[in-house]
Amino acid sequence: MSDKTPIDIKSWIREQWGASKLPPGGVVPAPATSLEYKTGEWREFKPILDDEKCTGCTQCYFICPDDAIKMDDRFHPIFDYDFCKGCTLCVEICPVDAIKIVKEVK
């Protein structure tokens, strides 16, 4: 079924498809299309890691509501700024103040 509907989600958003081309019923006939929608653009505050201070406790990894923190091999966070909305929960939970926030410059 999905091969009937060509889903190039980027062009869907870019070209603002009209009623004749949009899949009926408001469905999105393709998986994981939210990856095409960069919610990181909403960010007002940006988390920055102080690698020296980080102890690798992983609390920031687990609290991130947007799954925007990955870990390196030392369990230090790597922020995925495409999807980090800047909620700063990671900043608040960090026990050693290893995450700082800076005002986002766009």
Next chain:
Amino acid sequence: MAKVENQEVKGLTGDQAVAYALLNIDPDVVPAYPITPQTIIMEKFSEFWADGLVKTELVHVESEHSAMSAAVGASATGARVFTATASQGVALMYEILFIASGSRLPIVMAVANRALSAPINIHGELTDQLVTRDAGWVSFIGEDAQEAYDHTIIGFKIAEYPEVSLPFMYGLEGFIVTHALEPVYMLDKKTIYDFIGEFREPSNWVFAPGNPGAQGLLALPDYYMELKYQQEQGMKNARKVIPKVLDEFGEITGRYYHEVEPFHMEDAKYAFITAGASSGTAKAVVQRLRSKGEPVGMVKLRTIRPYPDEQLSELLKDLDGVMVVDRSVTFGSPASIQATDLASALLKHRKFPRVLSSAIVGLGGRDITEKDFEGLYEQLKKDVQEDVSRTHWWGVRI
């Protein structure tokens, strides 16, 4: 398809007729919640289910809101889904009716038309169905048990048409149809499947293993209007599909139905517009008045949505007076529910009878008698004579 000869005829109530149609349709999923006067549809269908005569997944839910929600969920997987309700049940479903149509799910639902509370009343009235006219469902009203049977089958055919893909509801009036026994001509399973297919063939994306995607999503100002426009296109397509389906059904059964059914409209000066069970009574009265030389006809309305505006304005354009006999009620409106629709149809096509009156009749199951129609005919002539379009609360004690 050729006409099916020797259709089995059985004495059935309207509700039983629907259940017997379902027996041979064998829908995939039926979520339902009981409510008078719908109850017998599900009672009888449950018997078939318990006897192993259908393979349906019968879902007992805790409310009509849940029934329609389950119907939406099931239909989103590509299943063929049926449910039935009435009155407060329709009202409780109201929220989900829009989700069914907005998601383009061809659910079929019988409405055993019953008056709305308060005060509580269990009897026949069309308001419960008419107030859903903006919910995006294709909406039919039937006159008798046979039409209830036939609409059950026709409904799936229309709803599942790829270019329609809309839910379908059809009314059968509480008690006078749902609980009254009449001869019903029935079709065998093969004939029904030749007509609607053994399974629904989904035309849009559906939930299925190996077919990832998402449904029931957000559409903000950037896309909402386009999706609503698609629904209207579905309705427009239904206008073309309905006569085709009804014709095809006629070829098979010998029962030819139409969106509007004129009766004695040749040279008529006056006409009733009716929907539902009282159409049959109106026919008898019109026939009698005609035999006395009265220039009166009637048009029975089968499709509420899409509204057959063009056919109606064509039929009514040269008349002196039209009386919409409406077994429903709305308050503070310019006219009765059906008369308001009709007025905008006539305005759209710029073809008018001189007087368009309406009558609110038979609320809460009050019988609509032959005398009522005779009285309404006299009233219509009076309205024409005085050149005034009126809304009459017919038979109400003041």
Next chain:
Amino acid sequence: MMQEAVPSLTDVRFHGRGGQGVVTASKILAEAAILEKKWVHAFPTFGPERSGAPVAAFTRISPTKFTVKTEVYNPKIIVVIDPTLLSKPETYEGLVEGGILVLNSATEPKKEDYPPQAGEIWWVNGNEIANKHIGRTIANTVMLGALVKATGLVSLDSILKALGSYFKGDIYDKNVAAIKEAYEEVKKVE
């Protein structure tokens, strides 16, 4: 355009009490008529079902198809299933001039006790027959036997056939015996 013939309708009204199979009687009559290719509309007085309360049910029959969908106000035939309703004037409300009464009564009814417009009065001891064959004083099917003899509305055969969709086996046979006896026993009041 040709004028269709106005169908001639025969309205039958059954009287009994909730639980006595009054509605079933009206439906069996209707199904018997369908077997004879007649057109019917059969329904009870609409509303909640209450065991023991007086109820009525209607069967409207015509040799040709009809479309009228109104309740019955002027029955041509009234069948009284429950003898305790015989003396109630509302049982005979709306009976047409020359109408027919088919009564379940232990004793021969006196003409003067019944509405003057009644053209014919038929009677049978339905309770006794029902008790004898079925073991209960529920006379709904019994009175159908009396009705068909009195009116010839449908044949006895059709009634027995239609009965088959409501009763099976032993209970069917007992009902058949009861109906047949009522058919033989019913008498017209002279």
